[in-house]
Amino acid sequence: MPGVIVTDPPKAAPRDVAALAAFGVATVHEARGRTGLLGHHLRPNQQDTRIAGTAVTVLSWPGDNLMIHAAVEQCGEGDILVVTTTSPSTDGMFGELFATALQRRGVRGVVTDAGVRDTAELRAMGFPAWSAAVSAQGTVKATGGSVNVPVVLGGATVRPGDVIVADDDGVVVVPRESARETADRSRAREEKEAATRAAFLEGQLGLDRYGLRATLTDLGVEYRTYEEHTGAGS
Structure with a gap:
C-alpha cells in the first residue's frame, strides 16, 4: 500500500x-x-x-x-x-x-x-x-x-x-x-441555553417556552383524564 x-x-x-x-x-x-x-x-x-x-x-x-x-x-x-x-x-x-x-x-x-x-x-x-x-x-x-x-x-x-x-x-x-x-x-447558543435554564429554575415548562402545546394539538395529541382514558367509573 x-x-x-x-x-x-x-x-x-x-x-x-x-x-x-x-x-x-x-x-x-x-x-x-x-x-x-x-x-x-x-x-x-x-x-x-x-x-x-x-x-x-x-x-x-x-x-x-x-x-x-x-x-x-x-x-x-x-x-x-x-x-x-x-x-x-x-x-x-x-x-x-x-x-x-x-x-x-x-x-x-x-x-x-x-x-x-x-x-x-x-x-x-x-x-x-x-x-x-x-x-x-x-x-x-x-x-x-x-x-x-x-x-x-x-x-x-x-x-x-x-x-x-x-x-x-x-x-x-x-x-x-x-x-x-x-x-x-x-x-450564542450557550447564552440562549442560560436564559432557558433560568426560566426552568423558575418553574417554566418547555411546553410553554418552546410553544410546543400548539405542536401537540397539530399532531392530534389529546389530553384525557385517567377515567376518560380507561373508562374507569363508568
Whole structure:
C-alpha cells in the first residue's frame, strides 16, 4: 500500500481553537447544524475531560501502526492525533509509549476508530484518548499508509488542520475555515441555553417556552383524564 506524508498543512488559528475549547461537543455539534460528529462508537478512556486542537490525520492498514510512528514527527503543540484504518479494526494500535512521545511534543490527545491499550497508564499520565475499542492485541509495522490526508470517521470527514473538540459526549470536527463562526454560534447558543435554564429554575415548562402545546394539538395529541382514558367509573 503506497502512501504519502504531507508536511505543514494549513491549520485553524490558535485563537479560534481556544475559543472552541470553551464549549462542549453537544453545543458545537448543534452550532454546526448537527453535523460533524465522528460517530457514537467513539468512547472516552477518561472522564471529565474536554480538549480542542488541530487534527493530524493518519490512515493506516488494519493491525499496523507504522504510520502512527510517522505521524509523531508531524505533530506539534496543540495538535490532536486522529487515526483511522482502511478497513475496520479493533487492534490496540495506540498505547502509553506513543502517548509519551506525543505528550512531549505538546499533543493534546488521540482519537481513533480502532483500538487503544495501556488505558490505565494513559489515564495516569493525563493523556486523553477516544477510541472505538480497547484491546491488548498488538500490531505490526509493515505497511505504508498516509499522514495529513483527509480521512473519514463515523461518516464525517476530517482534514489536517481542522479543529477537533472531544469530551465525555464524543468527538466533533469543525472545518478550519468555519472555526471562528462556529465558536461565535456556540457562544450564542450557550447564552440562549442560560436564559432557558433560568426560566426552568423558575418553574417554566418547555411546553410553554418552546410553544410546543400548539405542536401537540397539530399532531392530534389529546389530553384525557385517567377515567376518560380507561373508562374507569363508568
